[in-house]
Amino acid sequence: MKSIARILCIAVAAGAAVTSVAWSQSAPRNEPIQPLPAVTDVDPAKAKIGKRLFADKRLSADGTVSCQSCHLPNAGGADPRRHSVSAFGKVRELNSPTIFNVRFNTSGLNWTGRTVDLDKQIAGSISNADTMAHSWPKVLEILANDAKMAKDMAAAYGGDNPVSQANASHAIVSFEKSLVTPSRFDDWLRGDDKAISATEMLGYAKFKEYGCVGCHNGVNVGGNAFFKLGLTGDYFAYRAANGRGAAVDVDQGRFLVTKKPEDMNVFRVPTLRNVALTAPYFHDGAVPTLDEAIMLMGRFQLGREIPAQDRKLIEQFLGSLSGKALATAQQ
Ligand code: HEC
Ligand code: HEC
Numbered sequence: 001m002k003s004i005a006r007i008l009c010i011a012v013a014a015g016a017a018v019t020s021v022a023w024s025q026s027a028p029r030n031e032p033i034q035p036l037p038a039v040t041d042v043d044p045a046k047a048k049i050g051k052r053l054f055a056d057k058r059l060s061a062d063g064t065v066s067c068q069s070c071h072l073p074n075a076g077g078a079d080p081r082r083h084s085v086s087a088f089g090k091v092r093e094l095n096s097p098t099i100f101n102v103r104f105n106t107s108g109l110n111w112t113g114r115t116v117d118l119d120k121q122i123a124g125s126i127s128n129a130d131t132m133a134h135s136w137p138k139v140l141e142i143l144a145n146d147a148k149m150a151k152d153m154a155a156a157y158g159g160d161n162p163v164s165q166a167n168a169s170h171a172i173v174s175f176e177k178s179l180v181t182p183s184r185f186d187d188w189l190r191g192d193d194k195a196i197s198a199t200e201m202l203g204y205a206k207f208k209e210y211g212c213v214g215c216h217n218g219v220n221v222g223g224n225a226f227f228k229l230g231l232t233g234d235y236f237a238y239r240a241a242n243g244r245g246a247a248v249d250v251d252q253g254r255f256l257v258t259k260k261p262e263d264m265n266v267f268r269v270p271t272l273r274n275v276a277l278t279a280p281y282f283h284d285g286a287v288p289t290l291d292e293a294i295m296l297m298g299r300f301q302l303g304r305e306i307p308a309q310d311r312k313l314i315e316q317f318l319g320s321l322s323g324k325a326l327a328t329a330q331q
Pocket of ligand 1: 059065066067068069070071084085086087089092094095096098099102105108109111112117121122125126130131132174176204219
């Protein structure tokens with residue numbers, strides 16, 4: 001947990017610095033969702049190397065997938081396929097979560113929170129049979145034999161052994177930490193009344209009234225707590241009845257990590273930033289539309305049937321959480 005605390009401190013420090021410079025006239029509104037701090041702790045040269053590595057298929061054993069194959073920049077940082085495909089064509093049972101704003105997930109990483117920090121995540125991804133199925137020594141050999149990569153890593157990191165696991169991981173983590181996506185809603189949180197529309201504002205009011213904000217809150221509108229999927233009903237029975245799959249191991253969620261009975265079907269509350277761009281939804285990718293995800297959250301987390309017009313309003317509000325740069329890139 002030490003490095004999560006460290007990331008948090010940096011985030012808080014960055015937020016404080018920004019508040020005093022760029023937004024000195026307007027302290028953030030007093031809301032259960034907080035604006036994204038600006039990134040001030042990433043070395044651009046290192047993040048640039050990380051960006052190349054993130055898109056480099058040579059990191060997988062059979063050269064078929066890069067990190068980006070499952071965390072797509074033009075799909076909100078997530079995977080539009082229900083189930084991602086790993087090296088050697090292995091199909092995963094999980095939907096890939098977004099890589100955007102990942103540094104602000106404070107309850108650990110992955111759907112279960114099983115990984116403590118971004119460094120550990122990468123160490124695992126490279127060797128995990130469900131991801132790259134490779135080994136660090138082989139990856140480093142490939143990178144060291146790539147003259148441009150070896151030269152750029154030497155320039156950025158120096159030292160006797162610039163193409164090391166520590167440096168390659170650091171570069172990827174630097175890139176990941178730079179993936180922060182300020183939205184119109186952040187502008188509103190910082191005091192710009194015109195940044196979101198009247199309908200989006202109504203949607204935000206509904207989001208609070210229904211109690212969504214009880215679980216989806218903080219800087220990442222999630223990522224900071226664990227809850228059972230199906231507090232007020234059986235989601236998995238609904239999924240099976242709709243022909244979207246019987247129970248599989250990964251549905252056990254956090255129980256797989258802690259083995260505590262109370263963690264059965266418990267998942268990390270996901271971020272809702274960019275959620276309008278990251279269909280399909282839930283850990284199993286079994287929910288194709290945002291409207292249905294909102295409906296199911298009402299039914300299975302809050303014990304409420306949310307009428308269609310309220311779902312529409314909430315969906316509009318969630319759209320205001322898409323990164324502005326991403327929204328422009330999509331047009
Ligand atoms: C085959 C698809 C696939 C590939 C390739 C892949 N990932 Fe992932 N990634 C996933 C899935 C699925 C999860 C969720 C895993 C879980 O919950 O157990 C995930 C989770 C993550 C997370 C945690 C996100 C969060 O919100 O907690 C990070 C960070 C991440 N991946 C980074 C990477 C990096 C870096 C690489 C390349 C070295 C990579 N991924 C390659 C599918 C993939
Ligand atoms: C009791 C806690 C809780 C409440 C209340 C709650 N959620 Fe969730 N939400 C979760 C959890 C946990 C998940 C992850 C479920 C999974 O992946 O299997 C989730 C997932 C989601 C997702 C899918 C995100 C993705 O990337 O797949 C959306 C959208 C969502 N919630 C919206 C809402 C809305 C809208 C409300 C209010 C109507 C709401 N939630 C209320 C805990 C909650």
